Each structure stands twice: as structure tokens, then as C-alpha cells.
Amino acid sequence: MKISKRYSRLGTESAFEILSKAQKLASEGREIINLGIGQPDFSTPKHVVDSCKKALDDGYHGYTEPNGTLELREGVSNYIQRIYNTKIDSSRIFISPGGKPTIFFTMMLLGEEGSEIIYPEPGFPIYKSMINYSGSKAVPMYLKEENNFSFDAGEVLNLINDKTRLIIINNPQNPTGALIDEKEIKKLVEGLRNFPNVCILSDEIYSRQIYDGKKMPTLLNYPEIYERLIVLDGWSKSYAMTGWRLGWSVWPEKLIKKVTKLAINSYSCVAAANQVAALAALEGSDEFIDNMMTEFARRRELIVNGLNSIKGIKCIKPGGAFYVFPNVAQTGMNGEIFAEKCLNTAGVAIVPGTSFGKSCTDFVRFSYANSYENIEKSLEKIKKII
Ligand code: PLP
Numbered sequence: 197m198k199i200s201k202r203y204s205r206l207g208t209e210s211a212f213e214i215l216s217k218a219q220k221l222a223s224e225g226r227e228i229i230n231l232g233i234g235q236p237d238f239s240t241p242k243h244v245v246d247s248c249k250k251a252l253d254d255g256y257h258g259y260t261e262p263n264g265t266l267e268l269r270e271g272v273s274n275y276i277q278r279i280y281n282t283k284i285d286s287s288r289i290f291i292s293p294g295g296k297p298t299i300f301f302t303m304m305l306l307g308e309e310g311s312e313i314i315y316p317e318p319g320f321p322i323y324k325s326m327i328n329y330s331g332s333k334a335v336p337m338y339l340k341e342e343n344n345f346s347f348d349a350g351e352v353l354n355l356i357n358d359k360t361r362l363i364i365i366n367n368p369q370n371p372t373g374a375l376i377d378e379k380e381i382k383k384l385v386e387g388l389r390n391f392p393n394v395c396i397l398s399d400e401i402y403s404r405q406i407y408d409g410k411k412m413p414t415l416l417n418y419p420e421i422y423e424r425l426i427v428l429d430g431w432s433k434s435y436a437m438t439g440w441r442l443g444w445s446v447w448p449e450k451l452i453k454k455v456t457k458l459a460i461n462s463y464s465c466v467a468a469a470n471q472v473a474a475l476a477a478l479e480g481s482d483e484f485i486d487n488m489m490t491e492f493a494r495r496r497e498l499i500v501n502g503l504n505s506i507k508g509i510k511c512i513k514p515g516g517a518f519y520v521f522p523n524v525a526q527t528g529m530n531g532e533i534f535a536e537k538c539l540n541t542a543g544v545a546i547v548p549g550t551s552f553g554k555s556c557t558d559f560v561r562f563s564y565a566n567s568y569e570n571i572e573k574s575l576e577k578i579k580k581i582i
Pocket of ligand 1 (some may be wrong): 234293294295296297320368369370399401428431432438442443
């Protein structure tokens with residue numbers, strides 16, 4: 197069997213491998229606390245589950261429009277209006293099975309040999325994996341600890357050349373939890389006036405996980421770049437619906453038919469009953485998100501203070517998502533050894549920084565999507581092994 201050369205360029209997301217390792221150790225009788233996986237540890241709101249059950253009873257069993265039902269796309273349009281006070285026509289909205297296909301399809305549409313795509317490092321590993329798969333050259337924009345893992349718009353603009361097709365930004369950010377300041381985003385958008393052929397993919401999947409009463413600095417607030425802007429969002433993190441596989445995205449008018457064709461060629465459409473549930477989530481009250489964020493904020497305090505109290509660990513307090521990305525270099529271990537020791541000796545699963553970029557050797561990612569008690573316990577266990 198001959199496998200395509202292209203396939204050998206595909207990477208992966210090691211959080212899933214760590215999850216399997218942790219599950220294996222747990223099945224052998226070890227007590228393992230999982231701070232590795234990036235999914236809210238809350239159940240999907242009951243009214244959402246109920247609406248899906250009802251949809252199945254009501255006969256939502258068939259194919260739907262490949263870009264999502266009109267009802268759901270209009271629901272997303274209304275949601276965008278409610279949250280951001282911005283009008284996006286439902287014809288530019290695309291429903292996909294999770295947020296990931298938006299990354300896949302963007303690369304399939306824009307990436308190819310001879311072109312370049314700028315992506316954040318540290319960053320969600322699928323960006324680089326998919327850029328490589330497309331044949332494009334992956335150009336890192338380094339998010340530095342001394343900048344609170346935000347980017348400097350001037351530095352990003354300096355990376356652009358005539359081969360650049362796309363810039364990927366992710367805000368709030370995985371794995372650092374950084375919330376990039378509106379000021380920097382504004383500067384980037386202004387600078388992009390000089391590069392009219394460069395598109396932007398703004399991954400805003402953590403848009404509802406923002407602390408300290410700050411507003412989400414969405415790229416949807418910049419109509420001047422709508423003809424080259426793709427915004428990725430979805431239900432996975434906001435409504436604790438990772439396993440439902442539901443994402444929404446906003447596309448330039450020119451690309452919407454093209455991305456729909458990619459859907460027809462791959463999965464046809466998102467499960468009909470899930471789309472009914474997705475609409476129920478958007479139209480329901482924000483109480484679920486508010487409660488989830490109150491709890492995440494409590495845990496953020498605990499984990500940031502707890503990690504900073506351990507000798508050799510330095511942890512920045514993040515402005516969004518549910519991750520921290522501490523520097524562990526002063527413990528005498530690099531991130532990979534630290535993560536291995538955490539799992540094998542302390543029984544705490546975390547992800548080494550290098551899973552998010554080669555340059556991140558000094559770091560590890562903790563997800564605090566686990567109970568307050570388990571986070572307390574993990575901190576005690578880690579303290580003991582340092
Ligand atoms: N983008 C980022 C930054 C993520 O962290 C994730 C999931 O962890 C995704 C996209 C994909 O989300 P989904 O599970 O909806 O495909």
C-alpha cells in the first residue's frame with residue numbers, strides 16, 4: 197500500500213494521547229486526575245438535551261442543508277446581533293460538526309505549495325498540522341511569556357510577504373489562556389490595509405470564557421475586513437457540548453459556496469437533531485454560561501496561586517479560556533519531563549508545552565476543567581514531587 201506523501205505531513209493533538217494514557221493508568225487502579233483535556237467538566241444544559249430528544253421524537257432524522265439549516269443559521273445571526281451588536285447575514289454563516297472542520301476547510305481553500313500561512317506558537321496544534329498538510333509553509337508568530345502571551349501586531353505584520361495567504365489568530369488563546377487586547381487587534385486590522393490579499397482566520401471558540409468583566413474583542417467588529425475574514429466559534433466550549441460536534445463560522449461571501457462544497461464532499465451535513473439542540477442553546481438564557489464562568493474564575497485563582505506557590509514554577513494569570521501555561525524551567529525539569537513526572541509519579545495528567553510548538557520546551561499546560569477539590573489535590577501532589 198502506498199500512502200500519500202501529503203499524509204506524512206499531518207500532525208496530531210497529543211491531548212488525546214494523554215487522555216488515553218491517563219485512562220489506561222486509571223484502568224490499572226491508579227488514581228489519576230485529568231488536567232490535560234480541554235473540555236468543560238459541566239453537563240450540557242438540560243433544556244438543550246431535552247430539545248434534542250424531542251427533535252428525534254419529532255422525526256428530525258434526515259439530511260439537512262450542508263451549510264446548516266436556515267433556522268439555525270438565522271439563530272446564529274441573531275446570537276451575533278445579541279452578543280456583539282453586529283449584523284451578519286445568515287447566508288454567510290456555516291454550521292459544521294465542531295470547530296475543527298473550519299480549520300481544515302480554511303487550509304483546503306487557501307493553502308498550497310508555494311504559499312505561507314502565519315500561525316500562533318504556542319498554539320492549537322491542528323493549525324500547524326493542517327497548514328503542513330495543505331502544502332503551505334507554516335510561519336510561526338511567537339507569543340512570548342514576557343508579553344503575557346499576547347502578540348505584537350507590528351511583529352505579525354512584519355512576517356507578511358507576497359506569499360502570505362492567511363494569518364491565524366486565536367483569542368482567548370489555547371494553550372496559554374491569554375486574552376489578546378483589543379488595541380493590538382485594532383493595530384493588526386489597520387496594518388492589514390496594506391496587504392489586501394491576506395485573509396484572517398480568527399479562532400474565537402473560547403469567546404464566552406472571559407474573566408474580569410472584559411468584553412470579547414471579536415474580529416466580527418471589523419466590517420472593513422469582512423471580505424477576507426473567517427471567524428470560527430461554536431458550541432463545544434460555551435455550552436459544554438464538545439461531544440455533540442457543533443460549530444459555527446462566518447465566511448466571506450465569496451467563499452461560502454466553496455466551503456459548502458467541501459462539506460458536501462466530506463460529511464454532507466451536521467446531525468439534524470443536534471442542530472435543533474444548538475438553536476435551543478443559543479436561544480436559552482445565559483445563566484448556564486454565567487454559572488460556569490463563576491466556577492472557572494474560582495478555579496483560576498486557585499490554580500494560579502497554587503502553582504506560583506510551588507518553588508520553580510511561574511504562572512501568568514490568564515484572561516480567558518480555562519488553561520494556564522506555567523513556566524517550569526526553574527524546577528530543573530523541562531516541560532516534557534515535568535509532565536511525565538506529574539502523570540507517572542503524582543497521578544496528574546497535564547500536557548507538555550512542546551505539544552503546542554517546538555519552542556515551548558519550558559512550559560506545560562494545565563486545564564482547570566476539573567473540580568475545585570481535584571485541582572487542590574493535584575497541587576498538593578505536585579508540590580510533593582518537586
Ligand atoms: N480551536 C481551538 C483553539 C481549540 O482549543 C479547539 C478545541 O480544543 C478547537 C478549535 C476545536 O473545537 P471543536 O471541539 O468544536 O472542534
